[in-house]
Amino acid sequence: MKRDWVILVCGAAAIGALGWSGDNYFIRLLTILCMYATLAQSWNFIGGFAGYPSFATAAFFGLGAYTSGVLQNQGLPILMCWGLAGLCAAVFAVLIGGAILHLRGHYFAIATLIIAEMLREIVNTTPNLTGGGMGLNLPILRISVDVQSRVFLLAMLVLAVVTTAAAILLQRSRLGFGLRCIQQNESAASILGVNAYQYKTAAFGMSAVFVGMAGAIYASWVNYIEPPDVFDILIAVKPLVMVLLGGIGTIFGPIIGAMVLLALEELVWRNFLTVHAAALGVIIILLVLFLPNGLFSLLKDLSAKRAKQ
């Protein structure tokens, strides 16, 4: 556990230092990395620890983006808007979770899949409040572009660190312990006194709060949001791929996965624009077939082998 904290602090310091000295393209990449890490880490709470495959990430992201966008246009301070976006996403997740967390496996996945579509329709039909299909402009920060890019990197970095810290704390907590039991055998967990419903709902709420804030920061960062952008199904699929890539149910697996996926996006996908969705599919299939425990498990195996020699 101590080692986890050391890695977290060192990693955050490294990204901060790199960002401070890098050019704006590099800063943009690091900001996206931190955002991806937050999304992946958040998905891991419900999908990894509790074993409930959620596609609600896009819903929480878009909800956070729109909550913050609408509130900011009402003149509320930006930090308060980001916080309220997280709160709003978490409350929404707890309410929705209460209705769908009795579903298991594929049924749960399908139920979560429609949440983003539902929110997207709500935004589309309320143009007076949200701008509808026209999208929503956010107030522009009156600071230089160079400073702005660094401010948003810092914001995303802090969010990613907080989310990872939550994962570290969760792993050694009563809640985390109960979620691992639920993941492996829910009915046996209930018989041992685990309040499965309450724990799953808590995990679902945790998987929403930081995503909502990430959506809010993203909205402020890009200044303009529209439904197809922030409720994009890829926002729900990518975190899942990142976690599978890195290592499900681990602390740093999601972050490793975020790095690898971002690298793939930048290096491969921009050269194969038309087939990148197919590439994503191929990666998922290869992962499930050949590396079900992710890259992180590969690292672990290697270090275990070295220790034996």
Place this chain on the structure above:
Amino acid sequence: MTVLLELKSVSRQFGGLNAVNDVSFQVSQGEILGLIGPNGAGKTTLINLITGVHPATSGRILFDGQDITKMRAHQIARKGLARTFQVVQPFPKMTVLENVATGALFAGGATGLKDAFAQARQHLEFTGLGDSVDKLASTLTLAKRKRLELAKGLAMRPRLLMLDEVNAGLNSMEIDDALRMIRTIAERGVTIIIIEHLMKVMLSTAQRIVALHYGQMIADGVPDAVLRNPRVIEAYLGSKYAAAHSGSSA
């Protein structure tokens, strides 16, 4: 003796099947009750009803005077009713110690993870798994998995422990060990309901036996009387044998 568990005309239907049909009996504090019946008689279903895995279709279940019929599984577990599963259900990706700590943490009143692990160690020593604490549960042999189930149940600090075929599939030496353990647990004041097909186990542990057949209770009494009961013999061996047997012994 005070009544710890009371079933009042408890029934459970699965579609058109009466898995448990109008069953009523009481279990006193400190008693060891045996539950017998041929395969499919409804023994495990009855345990599932008591522990809240399935809700009863009708009837009431009282534990220590409190109605637990409508309670959910985790609430019943925290009241002090523990069980083992006939088909063992460990958490495969957890160590043996973690498996047992779960029971201590969520139902056994452990104050935190540290306390739960300390308590789990004691229960593993008692059940003879002290040397396997750090092994993954999925790597244990069947006999050890059965003992792991027992340790998990004990970690919940139960007042009533239900043992669903903890001896099935074990050799006779392992059974003797298990029986010694069960008697020790009973001596500590834990009330026990034991389901078993092995008559040797029943006769040497149970003080009273309830027999089920097609979901109905067909006998309730001291072991010798229940095992001589013609309806019980008929349930196990058929009506012809029962007629011949009760004819010759009468």
